[in-house]
Amino acid sequence: MNATELLTSAFLSMRAHLLRSLLTMLGIFIGVASIIAIVAIGKGGQNAVVSTLENNQLRQTIEIVPRELVVPGIPQPGQILSFSNEDFDIARQFQGVLQVAETLYGQAAVSAGRQSANLMLEGGPDYLNGLANFSVIQGRMFTNGDVLTHQNVALLSQQAALQLFGRENVVGQSLVVGGQTLQVIGVTASTEPSLLNGILGGGAVYLPYTTLEGIFPNWTASEMDIAVQPGVSVPELSQRIVTALNIHAHSAEAFETSAGFLQGIEKLIGTITNILTLVIGAVAGIALVVGGVGVMNIMLVSVTERTQEIGIRMSLGATKSAIVWQFLFESMMLTATGGLLGIVFGVLVTIIVRAAFHFPVAVSWQVSIGAFLFSALIGLVCGLYPALKASRLLPVDALRYE
Amino acid sequence: MIRVKNLQKSYQMGKESLTILHQATFTIRQGEFVAVVGPSGSGKSTLMHILGCLDRPTSGEYWFHDQDTSQLTGYELAQLRNRKIGFVFQNFHLLPRMTARQNVELPMMYAGMKRAERRKRAEDLLETLGLSERLHHLPNELSGGQKQRVAIARALANRPELLLADEPTGALDSTTSHEILEIFQELHQSGVTLLIITHDYRVAQYAKRHLFVEDGFVSERTWEDIHERN
Numbered sequence: 001m002n003a004t005e006l007l008t009s010a011f012l013s014m015r016a017h018l019l020r021s022l023l024t025m026l027g028i029f030i031g032v033a034s035i036i037a038i039v040a041i042g043k044g045g046q047n048a049v050v051s052t053l054e055n056n057q058l059r060q061t062i063e064i065v066p067r068e069l070v071v072p073g074i075p076q077p078g079q080i081l082s083f084s085n086e087d088f089d090i091a092r093q094f095q096g097v098l099q100v101a102e103t104l105y106g107q108a109a110v111s112a113g114r115q116s117a118n119l120m121l122e123g124g125p126d127y128l129n130g131l132a133n134f135s136v137i138q139g140r141m142f143t144n145g146d147v148l149t150h151q152n153v154a155l156l157s158q159q160a161a162l163q164l165f166g167r168e169n170v171v172g173q174s175l176v177v178g179g180q181t182l183q184v185i186g187v188t189a190s191t192e193p194s195l196l197n198g199i200l201g202g203g204a205v206y207l208p209y210t211t212l213e214g215i216f217p218n219w220t221a222s223e224m225d226i227a228v229q230p231g232v233s234v235p236e237l238s239q240r241i242v243t244a245l246n247i248h249a250h251s252a253e254a255f256e257t258s259a260g261f262l263q264g265i266e267k268l269i270g271t272i273t274n275i276l277t278l279v280i281g282a283v284a285g286i287a288l289v290v291g292g293v294g295v296m297n298i299m300l301v302s303v304t305e306r307t308q309e310i311g312i313r314m315s316l317g318a319t320k321s322a323i324v325w326q327f328l329f330e331s332m333m334l335t336a337t338g339g340l341l342g343i344v345f346g347v348l349v350t351i352i353v354r355a356a357f358h359f360p361v362a363v364s365w366q367v368s369i370g371a372f373l374f375s376a377l378i379g380l381v382c383g384l385y386p387a388l389k390a391s392r393l394l395p396v397d398a399l400r401y402e
Numbered sequence: 403m404i405r406v407k408n409l410q411k412s413y414q415m416g417k418e419s420l421t422i423l424h425q426a427t428f429t430i431r432q433g434e435f436v437a438v439v440g441p442s443g444s445g446k447s448t449l450m451h452i453l454g455c456l457d458r459p460t461s462g463e464y465w466f467h468d469q470d471t472s473q474l475t476g477y478e479l480a481q482l483r484n485r486k487i488g489f490v491f492q493n494f495h496l497l498p499r500m501t502a503r504q505n506v507e508l509p510m511m512y513a514g515m516k517r518a519e520r521r522k523r524a525e526d527l528l529e530t531l532g533l534s535e536r537l538h539h540l541p542n543e544l545s546g547g548q549k550q551r552v553a554i555a556r557a558l559a560n561r562p563e564l565l566l567a568d569e570p571t572g573a574l575d576s577t578t579s580h581e582i583l584e585i586f587q588e589l590h591q592s593g594v595t596l597l598i599i600t601h602d603y604r605v606a607q608y609a610k611r612h613l614f615v616e617d618g619f620v621s622e623r624t625w626e627d628i629h630e631r632n
């Protein structure tokens with residue numbers, strides 16, 4: 001018998017006991033589905049960070065943040081939390097630096113007409129980092145001119161526009177922040193579902209940092225934004241600037257590039273994913289083991305039920321190995337089908353997670369293929385004993401079995 | 403073609419050894435039509451299982467052509483059953499989830515024959531046996547006589563030299579039995595070596611030669627002898 005014949009015969013025998021086969025697959029199904037989902041979610045989170053990092057490199061910008069923001073905790077006495085004017089001057093002196101600006105973040109009450117909401121405010125230069133993965137869908141971004149002349153303009157994220165106005169086309173409307181009236185010149189939307197955009201870009205208002213400084217004079221710069229000349233190596237220059245700032249601050253750990261900050265997040269996501277993977281992996285592992293044992297059990301039942309069939313096949317000339325392969329294919333068919341259904345379900349779960357939580361997911365086809373092959377392997381391993389048992393029957397005993 | 407000498411089969415039942423077949427010695431030549439006759443429980447099936455290489459004797463010799471079957475491996479015995487021997491059983495022993503044609507294809511599948519070729523042969527065989535309308539029927543959609551004809555087609559699939567039939571009409575009514583026996587008659591005329599097991603003397607009369615089994619002892623008898631005893 002060749003592989004096609006074995007597959008057909010295995011399929012027919014699976015179909016003959018459909019309910020029993022489906023129940024037997026359950027363990028493998030659950031195990032594979034959880035593996036597919038957890039890997040997709042973990043990988044999606046990491047991809048989001050990596051793509052943000054790459055984006056910054058492409059845009060020839062450097063962001064530097066106080067290290068306290070990178071490693072949140074109780075600030076040490078004398079810990080530096082923001083930038084001084086001298087820090088900006090130091091950065092400006094470097095060859096290859098085009099412009100040095102700052103970004104301020106904070107929460108404040110924003111009102112428009114009768115509506116008001118507590119929103120995130122981000123003041124920055126026209127090459128605002130927080131907008132890396134956003135696009136202006138209506139109106140325009142503020143310009144360097146707007147920044148230099150302290151224009152009272154602002155962009156709203158889609159969510160913020162909905163919160164304040166109940167609609168998205170709000171260009172030309174005005175809103176009030178800290179007693180200052182701002183004109184809405186644009187609306188932004190996320191260009192991709194990204195974890196970081198989810199964290200940073202919920203309901204947000206973006207405006208020139210000069211304007212924001214004017215409204216909240218006591219807010220300190222929590223990020224230094226440096227535009228770099230084309231052709232200059234961003235990682236190298238940022239390293240040199242960070243070193244210079246740290247020497248000025250008399251601390252080796254005062255400042256850090258936000259690439260480092262993002263890498264910190266990446267690490268954190270990695271840790272969370274690892275814990276999740278461990279927990280869900282253990283669940284999946286148990287499901288797979290239980291599933292495998294279930295398959296072995298059902299195959300033993302099947303061999304006993306079909307003792308006479310085995311005898312008939314032997315009388316027709318089936319060799320031991322033909323019998324072994326017949327039952328191996330049946331158990332592999334069971335587990336591989338369970339695995340396949342598990343992959344489909346796992347992918348479905350990731351699609352739901354993406355839609356419901358705007359969480360980036362990335363289904364790994366390598367893991368999918370691996371999971372499929374592994375589930376077939378479970379069938380091979382767990383089917384081996386029943387198959388050998390079937391092949392060791394004496395033809396006459398099998399035939400006479402009632 | 404078949405030579406057995408002092409063939410013995412015993413089972414160990416607890417401490418006692420139970421001998422089912424005693425020192426059987428006989429030969430069967432190519433093309434013979436032999437009936438193995440004897441009462442139920444006398445050891446006929448046991449003998450057939452040994453002749454069909456489904457079972458090994460406890461002692462004694464069994465030669466198939468000039469091959470000592472005790473020297474053959476499990477694999478070689480499977481090959482022998484596949485290529486040289488065809489079986490017909492009392493309860494048909496068709497695989498229930500396979501159609502008539504698929505059942506007939508099975509031995510050819512184990513012989514490694516190509517799909518189109520074996521399909522063609524299965525259809526030809528079933529047609530010869532008057533089942534061209536029943537190719538795609540499952541066994542439970544067939545009558546007893548039809549099932550037995552499918553089983554005969556399956557036994558003939560690889561053109562065996564020896565056809566062993568264990569009570570082939572045991573589950574059939576007398577008209578159907580007669581039809582099946584006519585088929586065996588024709589097979590005999592076409593040169594197949596036939597060995598039919600039966601406890602029914604009306605069936606035995608179709609054969610040209612008779613082996614009588616009683617309490618595990620096999621002896622050669624003339625038809626008249628058997629007939630008179632009945």
Ligand SMILES: Nc1ncnc2c1ncn2[C@@H]1O[C@H](COP(=O)(O)OP(=O)(O)O)[C@@H](O)[C@H]1O
Pocket residue numbers: 413422440441442443444445446447448449
């Ligand atoms: N596996 C076995 N163990 C013990 N006794 C057996 C076994 N198989 C068959 N027998 C005995 O062998 C005897 C002959 O059986 P069998 O060859 O089937 O008879 P027949 O076909 O002539 O009716 C019976 O008494 C039966 O009980």
Ligand SMILES: [Mg+2]
Pocket residue numbers: 443446447448568
């Ligand atoms: Mg019998």
